[in-house]
Amino acid sequence: MVLLTRLRSALRLLPRSSATYATSAASTSNLSPAKRNQSANVYVPQDLYRRIFIVTDPTLPVVTILEQWVQDGRTLSYNELLFVIKQLRSRKRYKNALEVSYWMSEKGYSEPRSSDFSLKLDLIAKVKGIEEAESYFDSIPNYLRTTDCYSTLLNCYAQVRDVDKAKRIMLQMRHLGFAGSTLARNALLNLYYQTQNYDKVENLLLEMKEDGIKFDRFTFSTLINTYAAKSNIEGIDKLLAQLEDDPSYSGSVDWGVYAVAANCYRKLGFHDKAFNALKKSEECVDYTIWKKAFPHLITQYATIGKKEEVMRLWNIYKMDGKLLKTDYSAVISSFLKLDDIELAKIIFEEWESRNQYFRNFFMPNKMIAAYSRKGKMEEAEAIVNRTISKGGKPNEWTWSGLLLGYISHRNFPMAVRCMKEAVSICEVGRKWRPLPESLAAIFQYLKFNGDMEEAEDLIRLLSSKNVISLDVHNKLMSWIKDVESNVPAIDALGGYSHKQTGEISEPEEDRNNPDFCLSHQ
Incomplete structure (x- = not known):
């Protein structure tokens, strides 16, 4: 209580509600309080939580873990499984979440209810696309096709920015008396904003006022x-x-x-x-x-x-x-x-000291990229080596973070190696893409040194991962073989470009995104 009082005092804040924190230590000794479903105060056993969210490779089926849990003689409840699904969804592990949702239905953990159909509808849209979601919506029994389901479908259309279908489903909701919720109107409101229909935003707000729909x-x-x-x-x-x-x-x-x-x-x-x-x-x-x-x-x-x-x-x-x-x-x-890389280093080393085992390079990559930008390659390499020694496996952002430092130091043999490592482990469809300037510098180096075989291997590798188009592939191949050409490599790349900053910054939740602070409450 002393700590709580100090923290509130330091924040100069007063509590607004009597949110409960009264669960006793005895009742939660084998549970993880931070992993609570706030709506139902559901706890998941810590061991199961660790298996699903901490130890497990995110690409592995969660259903296998649940099956093993049950085979070991342990029980699972509907609320626990619902919590797992929502946690997976919040971590953008949509495929895993959908698999658990199907498994929960197949094993009879609940009678069909509208909220379950709504949740599954959202996951199907994210995993399989809007057409599959529409088919699933049509398969929902009419008596269970409630406001939640229609609102979710509306939100699915908003996610893919299909204004016409969103307006159509809203008309159906009006006809059925389902259009009175703030949630449904917000989905349409956000769609108009995302598609730059700003006049429609203001018109819809006036409509909401007239209909007596509360703003949130x-x-x-x-x-x-x-x-x-x-x-x-x-x-x-x-x-x-x-x-x-x-x-x-x-x-x-x-x-x-x-x-x-x-x-x-x-x-x-x-x-x-x-x-x-x-x-x-x-x-x-x-x-x-x-x-x-x-x-x-x-x-x-x-x-x-x-x-x-x-x-x-x-x-x-x-x-x-x-x-x-x-x-x-x-x-x-x-x-x-x-x-302030020095302060960042102090905090990173504090975090580092608290972890005996690293599952990935997400945190180290921040410092690796920062040191590389500063040209401090010894520090960047030291972090790579320490993280590997603790079980971490370098990913494409690790190699591309190092890459920029090597290019700035004119250490092109290492830059070429890093580029090939990054592209090799990059999965097709991932957000990572090398910067055009980095590719150009490497190809310019390879051509200048007459290393045509290495250059052609890299071009083929880039094509195999869909990093470059067939047209760019052909242009680069012609450019490499034309030893008389003085055209810069960046021009030879022509149609290759990317609009993201993923080369040296691994994607995470964008805390500057206007909606981030709203969706995390």
Whole structure:
């Protein structure tokens, strides 16, 4: 209690609700409190949780683990399985989640209910595509095809940005009396925003008012994003002022709404307004959601260059003592954004010391890329070696992080090796792509040194992984063989390009994404 009091005092916050933390230590001694289903207070045995989420290779079937669990004489409940599915979905392991959903139905863990159909519908859309989702929706018995199912299908159409089908399903929902939920309207509202139909956003908001449909944090956030897309700073200012002045909105405005506003202000270059919005966001955070809000807030402060705020939040957060990988990731990323590699190193080494075994290179890759950008290859290589010694396996971002450092040091033999390693282990369809400038530098080196065989091998490897198109493949092959040509390699790459920054930054949840802070509450 002393720790809790200190943390609340340091945050200058007051609790807004009486959220329960009263479960006794005795009743949870073999369970993992952090893995609670907040809606039903469901706990999953720690051993099972570890098998599914910590030890297991994400590509392996989770159903096999569940089968073994049952064969060992242990029990599983419907709520536990539902928790597992939702946790898998929150980690974007959609295929695993869908497999568990099918398995749960086949084993008779529950009678058919609308919410189960809705959840499975969402997973099918993510794993198999919208057409399979439509077929599954049609197979749901009419008496179970409730508001949840229609809202989920509407959201599926919103995800693939199919405005016509979304409007069509909304008309059906109106006819059936299912269109009164805020959730359904928000899905359509967000679709209009994503497809830049900003006038339709405002028209739908007026329609919601007329129909007496309550606005929630998602509604307000979509409106803020719409104002930002139109560079309407005055609109954001007025909306925030209205939300503060009107007590009827108090239940609909939380830290996430202000965080979205801060992100929009930042993108438009108004860093002072972004700072003030983040302070407002902090005021809305109580202890029950502090751990979820912290990574977003600290990353946002770093993005607007507020190092002192990053330090302040980190010092407060450390008082809790229960630091997760995501917490370390957010803080390390924040100090790297602030170009303070020494502080990032201290925190990384603290995290490193707490882990005897590494499952992957996700955290080390941050420091490897940072050191490589600085040209400090000895430090980058040392982290690679330490991580491998603890069981970590380099991935494409590891090799490409090293790659840039080797290119800047003109160590092209190592750069070529890293490129080949990265492409070799990259799975077709993965987000990673090498930067055109890196490829150009390597091909320029290989051609200059007359190493045609190595160059052709690399071109074939790039083609086999769909990194380059057939057209670019042919252009590069012609360019390599034309020894008289003075055309730069970057021009020979022609149609090859990418719009992502994945070469030296491994994808993670984008904490600057306007919707991140809303979906993690």
